[in-house]
Amino acid sequence: MDRPSRPTLRDVALRAGVSRTTASYALAGRATEMRISDETADRVLRAAAELGFSPNRTAQSLRTRRSHTIGLISDYVAYGEFAGRMLAGASAAARARGTLVLIGETEGDASLEQQLIEEMLVRGVDGLVYATLACRRITVPEALRGTPAVLLNCFDASASLPAVVPDEVEGGRRIARIVLDAQVDERTVIVGNAEDPTAIAGERRIAGIHAEFAQASRRVSGHIQSRWEVGAAFDEVSRALADGPLPTALICLNDRIAMGAYEALEAAGLRVPHDVSVVAFDGSNLAQWLRPSVTSVGIPFEQLGALAVDLLLGSADWPGHAITLPMPVIAGASVRAVGQPGDITPPPIEAG
Amino acid sequence: MDRPSRPTLRDVALRAGVSRTTASYALAGRATEMRISDETADRVLRAAAELGFSPNRTAQSLRTRRSHTIGLISDYVAYGEFAGRMLAGASAAARARGTLVLIGETEGDASLEQQLIEEMLVRGVDGLVYATLACRRITVPEALRGTPAVLLNCFDASASLPAVVPDEVEGGRRIARIVLDAQVDERTVIVGNAEDPTAIAGERRIAGIHAEFAQASRRVSGHIQSRWEVGAAFDEVSRALADGPLPTALICLNDRIAMGAYEALEAAGLRVPHDVSVVAFDGSNLAQWLRPSVTSVGIPFEQLGALAVDLLLGSADWPGHAITLPMPVIAGASVRAVGQPGDITPPPIEAG
């Protein structure tokens, strides 16, 4: 008493009174090409519909070597909202092309990574998306060679594989422009370190900020080193506030740092944006939940994921170098508007 | 010039100088059972290793009707950290049994849901996990009938399918016990509504809180209705603080509400836990990031996901009704300790 097995092509052909070949062609939409009469093709289609037939992808895959399935390997699929958004974007783009996504979480373990890639390959995936939670420079795993693959939120120095990453430098410029435009840039301080040599988001964001300030003939006044965590940021910003002159603007390298900075400012009796303007990166939910909401440059995770899949499945072209996607500014209420009264009235500043 | 195709069983047999049958048995670990000499079996294993052989799962699957792949259907895989944690737990449990996970996000669309289930079935998945982001009562989709399936973070009233859910009632009791033990329960107010008839977390948490209070011959003093969002909670708690008597303890139905409550308390010049103790549900990162960190009852998402998969793949037994998993208390610093000075010194309270 097994569960009733699904109808097979044979059943459809039988019911339509044709051969399996004819049924196959009709179902594949190659009726006219194969000069099958409309009447016959129609009969096949009707039979299939009545039986609720859909082709067994396993058998189809064995024959055609296309599984309509791709694999997505990531260091973390469970770390906050970001990985989920990449997955969602990739999954939606794949589904739009009739393919499903197999997931694998490596937790950064190279051996596990290789096992997962192998497991996907023996299942005949049509290709692999290799993603990282944090944007980083990587060396392509050996197991990825010989298979269609695309890098998502990471890239290889030799550009051996198509890659999709956020335009972090331009993102840095955008957030800097907001500070400059609001004229709260008298004492702008960056918060967050950039010590991990493989995670490149920090250095690129900083580079963008400096570039935009330089272009406006301005300079960033300081840099508070801090891990990208709430607690660390609270500690470091608190210390900086106690030690040095008050900043007029804080550019936090991510939203968690902004949260820590908020807490530190509040503890110091400073108000955002009245006393200090705060901007950040990531555009996470957290940025919107804080009071006032943080103006933050978001990461287009869904689009990154979707583009990676489109690249993999051939509907997008690869220019031969990493594709960068723009980072949207998500406006909050954490920047003092020009002309809005504050403790410090912005004086005209001479260019450095 | 195709990429070199993977070695096949034939190649292994050839290299070992045996038939495909023998190679198959040796590789399947059925050497002794089939009375194959150790020497021969060894030769096969070596040949396989040298060639880097692993069986083509597609072919294997077509023959055996087992794909070593399961599908996970969820309304949202991209909504915050929760869905990711379920995925991670499910994925890890599956991998431990040599199976991979196919994902599908329905966004609550029944038609899309059915399509995704069908797509997974035609790929020959060994079973399906049907998950919801919020714990809810559901009616099992028709497409799930006739296939091994397990419900994750949701359940069917008729218990037609194995289900795994957090023990929300016991979670409610635990958080209530913390408030009672700390003796900050003079004026305990619940924050959050429970209006969605299908999402049962709210009503169960509330039931647990009331039960524990009743057992201690105490009563909850009030209930602030609010959507489970930061902004809404800020508004409602602010209003309540302005209108009525000050609470001594706030039990927030999730962490986002707690964040809104924190902001409202701060705006009202009240300190946590000095003036008001705050506890919550979900145990999200947010609870740890707030200052002071929020004592929160967590949801064991990884374990829920893992257990669902174990149930599906047959290594765990189903008692015939939904399995509940305990919700761990994640201690924070948001509850005033017994004897710690506060604006309100807890007097002995007469039982109601």
Next chain:
DNA sequence: CTGTTAGCGCATTCAG
């Protein structure tokens, strides 16, 4: 226009 035939790579029954 349609049917026959031959595998895709593997597991398995049945003779040696």
Next chain:
DNA sequence: CTGAATGCGCTAACAG
């Protein structure tokens, strides 16, 4: 102990 033969469900030459 081992090898030849069969078929999972489907696609695609290749004849009719």
